Amino acid sequence: MLSRLVSRRPWLFTLGAEALVWFGAALGFLWVYASFPGHTLAAAWHHLGLLSAALTVFVVVRVALWRWVPIEGLARWLGSFLGALLLLLLLAYYVLVIAGLHSWGRVVSWPLISTYALQWQPLALSQGIPPGLVVVGVGAVLVCVTAVIALGPARKDWAATLASRGSRRSRLLLVGGFSVGCIHLLTHAVSPTEALTAKEPFSLTLFHDQQGGRSIQGHRLIQSEVLDRRAELERARYVPSPTAHRRNVILIVGDALRADHMAIYGYPRPTTPYLSELQSKGRLQQVDRAWSVCAESSCGLMAMIRSQYVHEFSGKSFNLLDVLKLHGYKTHLILGGDHTNFYGLKEAYGQVDHYFDGSMATRFYMNDDRLILDKVAGLPDWGGEPVYMQFHLMSPHPLGTRTLAPHFIPSESYAPLSLLQRVDGPPRLSSINFYDNGVVQFDSTVRELIGLLKAKGYLSDSIVVVTGDHGELLGEEGQYGHAKGVSESVLRIPLLFLSFPLDQQQRPSKLYSVGSQVDIGPTVLHSLGMPIPTHWSGESLKDQPQRSHLFFQQSPYVGLIDTRQVDRPIKAWMNVEKLGEGLQALALSVGAESTALQKVEIESMTPHWLKTLAPAVSSLSP
Known part of the structure; x- marks a missing residue:
């Protein structure tokens, strides 16, 4: 049946194959993306919608190339090159998002992407990679992907078929698709709030400064009038x-x-x-x-x-x-x-x-x-x-x-x-x-x-x-x-x-x-x-500090260090994302974390104030 489809509708086969690659890459990325703390598959709908809108615009551009470029071979290779370039850019973006989440707990922002892109040569050298090798490698991959698209099994560019169908209905469909895609992208650019709430990656990259509250790398600043007034009051009454x-x-x-x-x-x-x-x-x-x-x-x-x-x-x-x-x-x-x-x-x-x-x-x-x-x-x-x-x-x-x-x-x-x-x-x-x-x-x-x-x-x-x-x-x-x-x-x-x-x-x-x-x-x-x-x-x-604990946290992990025994401090932490499970497990270790871990049952613990950990730790013996 597949061979019959290829022989009768080769353009449809190539279009489906390319769509499978695009959306397969997106779905694989979203699966990994959802595994990071604070990110879920709720972003998938928004992400796939934006990707679909962008691909719709891309389809019309590919078709337009076949209409405007008089030489058939040139049109095929230009369209294939454009498709290969956009696909590699998308894959590179996905890698950067995962890299950002791994390295600093945030989706990479556009200012960071553009800054490092301008300094790609010294960046490569800092990793021991000759810039020339980067150029050759990227160029070779781009040429290979372009060739695969242009010289695919069906050897029939779907854009050529769509371009050759000059009926009024087909033209209306193309114009309509292009308009819908552009409107969707523009609407998102004007009002990205819903996508930002779902933590859609494209939105976080482009609108990283509009995320409903100030954030600082992997943590969010508390919007607290009490804390703000406290700082302002201290500034007002401070006497040099x-x-x-x-x-x-x-x-x-x-x-x-x-x-x-x-x-x-x-x-x-x-x-x-x-x-x-x-x-x-x-x-x-x-x-x-x-x-x-x-x-x-x-x-x-x-x-x-x-x-x-x-x-x-x-x-x-x-x-x-x-x-x-x-x-x-x-x-x-x-x-x-x-x-x-x-x-x-x-x-x-x-x-x-x-x-x-x-x-x-x-x-x-x-x-x-x-x-x-x-x-x-x-x-x-x-x-x-x-x-x-x-x-x-x-x-x-x-x-x-x-x-x-x-x-x-x-x-x-x-x-x-x-x-x-x-x-x-x-x-x-x-x-x-x-x-x-x-x-x-x-x-x-x-x-x-x-x-x-x-x-x-x-x-x-x-x-x-x-x-x-x-x-x-x-x-x-x-x-x-x-x-x-x-x-x-x-x-x-x-x-x-x-x-x-x-x-x-x-x-x-x-x-x-x-x-x-x-x-x-x-x-x-x-x-x-x-x-x-x-x-x-x-x-x-x-002086000898009067406190008994130091605090720390990273993403879902929060904890403290009991410093009352200076030569043998106790370190305790927990994952606040598991607070809804009833009795909680608190991992603790003595000294430099070289001893076996113990588990302690803790009730009524709130993630808002880490000091609630202190009574639990103070009652423990190493």
Whole structure:
């Protein structure tokens, strides 16, 4: 029967085959898409509707080519090329969506796609792939797919048949289909609310800033008048200290920097020669155990300057930069990576005096830390006014450029592995080497950065903080990357404080050994003799904090760390998506998660306030 159809209606067969490929790819993607937390098959109807409308317009364009192009062979190849190009772009988009969900818990936005598309060559080089090979590979795939469409089994282009049918009815059908498709797409462009509510991927990509409430990467900011008023009240009543020691404040953040891969934290490899040298001379203060509030950049960076946990974030804040500005500071952010287009991250920093990130660089790839050094080299010498400077280094990140000769080989980027749900086998040595080489480069960049700042006078009297925004999975439990779960690999970060000038006689006092990102701001203000805002959750690590718990979360996982036994903290977390099941399972471990997991039954637990976990944990014995 199929052969009869091919012989009698070859154009119908080729049209059906192409439609099967298009919608088969879409259905496969939607099945994977629905497996991510917060995404369901409710998006399928909207997605398939938009795809159908776009394909309807495409059909008419293919038919128009056959009408307007006089040479039959040229029309066939142009139409086939157009079909192949659009299909590959759709498949590439699907890969990017899955990559975004795996890497940072969000559907990739159009600003990110366009930014990285313009920098595809250095991006390829950062992954060890020659740009020429990319061009050849993409070109070869495009040519092959075009040939398959143009020289298919039926050798009859359906567009040619539709174009040759010049009846009034067929023309009306084509015009009608084209009009309906365009109207559907335009209607969605004007009013995407329903599709955004269903989390349809095309809509999230194009209208990422219209999602019914502010969001920050994989988390949503609470729309709370109470929290907003609290921040505004604290800002209104805050009184700067006239006796404050207005030293310069320098914050250096390593993206995806995990503490246990730094020699300064006991890692057997010499990954931090500069920082280890300062440590051996007693020139820095080290927090032995520090955790991030989440497993991704945006909330980690916000926690540092807001001194708040993720569940306390709201639309307004009174943060560290605001406090320093009230004390007469100028604020400068010089950041590797694209913070401008990364889901509202630039806006989250608030008003600053000088802002620069990788998306603004013209001489370097946006994830190349040389752009930081180049920018600092062009700064004027320090004029004596107090400054706050924040730097973001991409060296440890899998998309960061590694310019130093590799210290550990073989070294191979694990970025493609981060797209997979699970990778069988033990952690790959080449991936660990690749990451460790990034840590070595981070340490080297810190050395150069400190040298430049010192030469320009910014370190004449200053506090320098070195930390990470989150950790990184390097094959633990078959996973790579971050924004996944709440294991120690993605939450344990370094937290170091340096006081300049380094030639001072007095050795730095010891800091409390357990801390969080939320403690950075209070510790800095304590060192400067400035009042700490009362609505902040962090505490100064120069004293023993009065709290008993630290909080963290990532996607559906929320939890805490019981720090009352400093030498043996207890970590507990749960999946809030399972709260409707009655008795809940709370996974807990002691110390560095090396002991067997225990299960505890918990009743009446609400996902809105993580502090409800505290009574359950405090009643447990290790």
